[in-house]
Amino acid sequence: MAEVFARPTAAHAAGGSRDALQVMAVRKTFGSRDNLTNALNGVTFNVEDGEFMAIMGPSGSGKTTLLNCISTIDRVTSGSIVVGGRDITSFSRGELARFRREELGFIFQDFNLLDTLTGYENIALALTIKGAPAREIPEKVRAMARTLGVDAVLNKYPYQMSGGQKQRVAAARAMVGDPKLILADEPTGALDSRASAVMLEIMELMNRELGATIIMVTHDSFAASFTDRVLFLRDGALFNELRCGDSSREEFFTRIMEVTTFLSGEVGHGI
């Protein structure tokens, strides 16, 4: 059980040219002067190019705040986040929007598809927003839809699709712009177990075959077991890190379960 207490090595934070993302000493404070809450309390880690990583933690551990900071939806209080060699915490609002459309892809728990648009148009929107040439768009959208198995629902509207189909369309929208980094916030949170498994396989495929770098926030150990590495957050700080290494998914899942059980047990004792 030694690894339970292992801390991320400082060597990672030093960074290398192969890093897609570097998070350095990020703090995020909410509230006024009288009532401060440290949602993130000095978080540091790196994500390598082509890595599939999960962030886990109990409710209130700060995992969604961390993801919001990386996705530039929220601003950090201090620290820096470097993507592709540029510190995004110093960007202006216009640069942030450009950064989001050029370098990031999003998958949300509740899909966030635009319900007035067809599946095809939802995927194409990621490209039109970037100002991609119109003649290239149809081919790219169809190719991505084929890869992710949603070419049958391209002409349907979100309300005509199942949850799993919606999430895969969302994944196609995230991937089609060829982003540096894909951020997924509880992507299986609204799906039943079968659709979850399909979705996770899709994300695995995106990672393996298409070379996408994915950061996934989840509280589901099964979902986390599909990744290469799991970071555990607790009370706004990194608590543990697990790597899949050469172990099978089942073994990795067991190890993740041990940590989550420990975390929830600890929470229980703390009361």
Add this chain to the structure above:
Amino acid sequence: MVFKLAWRNVRRSVRDYAIYFATLVFGVAVFYAFNSIESQQLLFDIQSAADAKQFQTTAGILGMFSGVIACVLGFLVLYANRFLVRRRKREFGIYLLLGMRPSMVSGIVLVETVMVGLIALVVGLLLGIVVSQGLSFLTASLFGVIMNNYQFVFSQSAFLFTIGCFALIFAVVTVFNAFSVSRFRLVNLLQADLRNEKAKVRNPWVCAIVFVVSIVILVFAYVRLKENGLLMLDDPAFVQATAGMLLGSLLFFWSLAGMVIGVVSRRPGLYLKRLRPFTLRQVASRINTAFVSLWAVCVLLFFSITCFSCGMALADLFRVSVEGASPFDMTLNAQVWVSPTGSRSDAASDPAQRRVEMEADAPERLAQAEAADWDMASVLQAADPQAWTDTVAAWGQVNLYSAPGLTFRELADVLRGSGRLSEEEMTYIDGVSGNNNMQMVGVSQLNSVRALQGQEPLQLGESQWALLNNFTATERYADAMIAEAPQLAVAGIPLESSGIFADTQLEDSSMTSSGMMLVVPDAVVTAAAEQGFIPEVCYLDLNFAENGRTAEENINAVMDVVALVQPASEGGFDNGPGSYGAGEWAGRLWPVTSCTTQESMFAQSRGLRLMITYLALYIGFVFMVSTAAILAIQQLSSVADSTGRYRTLDRLGCDRRRIYGSLLAQICIYFLVPLGLALCHSAYSIWVMHDTLFQLAATPMEGPIASAAIFLLVIYGGYLAITYFTSRSMVKGALQTG
């Protein structure tokens, strides 16, 4: 507690209420202002009873229309209110969840409605009082009077009427609200936001077909309208045109969005640009769900624009036409023997038979007239010589006869050979008055009336004809006839053209309307009389003596003389000056069946101008505000429902500038689509009316159209701008809270 909660709610949702409130205030203000017109009378030195009567008529008709306007405003308030309640379903759900009784929730809504209503009523009335002061200046200019004793006008009756109407509207709203709140189901209330709105999507092929059908129907309606010419409103062509426009417009809105999306989305180069798919889909889904209200908006807008611009043109028509149309102080009018029932359509079609008919039905009248040789003045003078001499300084009489043996069809045949008129114009002459005889007047009688208005006498040869015309509509035909100079035979006497053209007004009237009358030597009139023709109409034109009395006193003096020669048993001639007394008795009364005075004609023209201008302003304004408010409320509520979508766009990395751009585009399209179709309909209708009505009266349309455009730009554009800025701040708020 209910009051505290309600007050907080109102203050918090000021933004939601802004458009509703503004519209209410406008409604109340305009309602009060137009109903207060009657009391503006105080401001002006209205001397004659005729003017005072016109004022009352205008006020009365505006009051009648206020009923319609109140209904429109009531509908608007209900509609806006329904949106506001729907927007807050979740909030009501929480109240219920916390254990509040439904009656209490209804109470909160009630107090809120009443609070907003009361404030709007007070503000609206204050604004209305200010506006009505402004209106009194407009009244002064329309009535052509100078306001030398300006004072603050407050109309108590309008005040109470406004309060009454709006109290009724709010009562209905309150009942409606209480009812809808009591019907809420808790689960629906709480999940109102989560309910995934099914986007209304229509098959593009069906849409394309329906769209084509709608265009065909509209074209058909346009063609029928042109045939009808907007003159006869009970003509089947007009009914078909109206039904076609309504149906065509409805199908147009039903199919438009699906058709456009179907076409545009098949062209990636056009469609896949920035936020275009999003913008178009948003608007399309709005249009598809709200096509019925867009249709209603389009119809109301059409009505508003047409009403406003035609009303203004018509008002101008009355101003222009009365000039020169009433050159005499007074005209006594004798419609000689119309028919036993007094209706012209019952009269014998052959003018030569009229004497026979009159002899059978009113022998004593005919005997009296023929004894006096149809001279009205001699009969009246004999009744009270002293009063006549005191009152009347000069007079002249014209008798209009049907020209024996010369119908308009025969004239048309003569003119057709000239090639000066198009076939269409010939058909017009033929169609309008083909079977009617031309009218003629003897030259010496005409000269007596010309002398009365200071014109030189006409010199007409023994066997010559001249032409009298001052009616704009028939000018072309008159010109053609003078130029063609045909030889005519009237009552068997051949006549050559003298080439003389006269534009003499024969009587006091609201417009110059002597059209295509033949001026003939007196011998021709004598010959016609010998053939058994009697006059159609006699006009006795009077100028009053300089006796120090007012026009009104002189008119009354003449009326007293007229009363002496009317058989008391017939009755009827008690409608007073200015009334065309064409009742059942009219045909029997010789020498006078009705009278017109210069004063009453001017007053009538002023009154009509006032009434038409105010009606056009009133209806135009209320309809325009109502439609703009409906669109604004719909857009705002749609934006409120789709803030989540804008948040998604923001997360996908879309620039704020483009998001706001898309918002502006959506609002503009949504506002301009119904306006576009309405403008198209209006332009066409105005063009048709211009061709048939206004062109005949030579009224320029540029001014009215320009003022309608300004009117439209300010009100409609204003609402559009408010809607955009309000929605932008809503979206901005949603993006900032993340």
